[in-house]
Amino acid sequence: MSAVLDHLPEFWEGLLVTLQLTAASFAGAAAVGLVITAMRVSPVGVLRAIGTAYVETFQNLPLLVLLVLAVFGLPEIGIKAGLLTTAVVVIALYEAAYIAEALRSGVNAVSAGQGEAARALGLSFGQSLRHVVLPQALRTVIQPLGNVFIALTMNTSLAAAVGVVDLTAAANRVNLAEAQPIPIFVGAGLAYALIAACAGFVTGRLERRLGMVR
């Protein structure tokens, strides 16, 4: 136990980086995911095709491959950013595919008549999406989005493999000095579990407040 307690500052710094990674990449993923969803349900065929291709590309490639390609491959063609920035962008683009799928299922849950009625009233596609379809769609996918958030939190640990000193990397370093893997990784696991539990609690509350009974 002392192996964990003696190194609380290192764990804390790692946890902060993990929280930064999680928050920044979820925000990015939500924004990109929303755009992709809009493309996938749009009446323009080319946009639908681009949206589908995006989702298929990112869902069918492992995140670690993307991270390694971005960190070691992009500098070869002259694009170089900091390790944390690179990791945030890659995780955001990757998770956006999952968010887009969750949102699309929400949009599909809104009956077609709603969209048709909105268009009949003279709203543009963007307006009907913004004022009629998405508000209803979002309410039905609170839990799926919470799941994506939790998966994203766990996926941030892959950034440790490309040099970002997050909670996982911090645990590795502490273990290197202390050689007590079980308490150290149980400690790190508890911190991840705590983030996931918070996310679960928040989405549960949100769903009770905002969820729609059909």
Place this chain on the structure above:
Amino acid sequence: MVSLKRVAAVAAVSMIGLSACSGTDSAAPAVPGEPKAGDLLADAPVAAAADILPGSTMEKIKKRGELIVGGSLDAPLLSQQNPVSGEVEGFDADMGKALAKYIIGEPKVKIVNSASETREALLANGTVDVVFQTYTITPERAEQVSFAGPYYSSGLSIAVKKDTTGITKPEDLNGKTVIAGANTPAIPAIKKAAPQAKIVTFGSDPECVQALKQDRGVAYVQDETLLVADAQKDPSIQVVGKPFTSDPYGIGLKHGDDQFKKFVNDWLTKTQGSGLWQRIWKNSLGTVVQGEAPAPPQIGSVPGS
């Protein structure tokens, strides 16, 4: 979007191409005519039947007919799987085979790919019999596992890109970004020698070299032997100064198994006395380091062993 997919595919293929190339490069030292591990261990010592005490760990291994070794599959010159033959080659790997031959009579080993995170647990729960994995003996670790040896002593050095100036000793790393292998003793060593250095870590040695060349850090701290091999393969990097640490590598054993520890130490004395240790060194690390095999470290000479 098809084009993005194509770009991704091209990138993926070129990565595979890259790794395939580096694979052939690292296999290059295996020139034809060089003694293979099999020949190397032909006259390796075998324990007398009386040394395999009834009920001991040695007897259990002998009955099983296979020594289970915790080791790496990706450490060049030390313990690396040859992608062509599937054999694990290198100094640590051959030492494991020699110990297997001593116990069983044949160099039969099964290497369990262990990581720095799992070594202590693997030994404690009996998944592996021994660990040969650049396992530096420290008093903290000696509370969790027993160490036979040390069987080899190495040191950390600094590598930089060819045109770098102003870095000649570890203190020069203060305030700079330094690359190190994840889970290597380099991390605590840098913290001690240059507390203001910022450390970034990558999983494997080739990744660290790539990161150094892409300016993710100004220097790369790693075991001198590995750095010498890297600098030989890649003329754009160079090793500066002398090693600034001394890392005694031990053979990890289950904590408290003193009978087995004495047995392994006896074997180590014999391999060193017979010149086998030196031949194993010559066949692995000796292919990149100039000169004769160094004198092996004194068994039991460091705290924790």
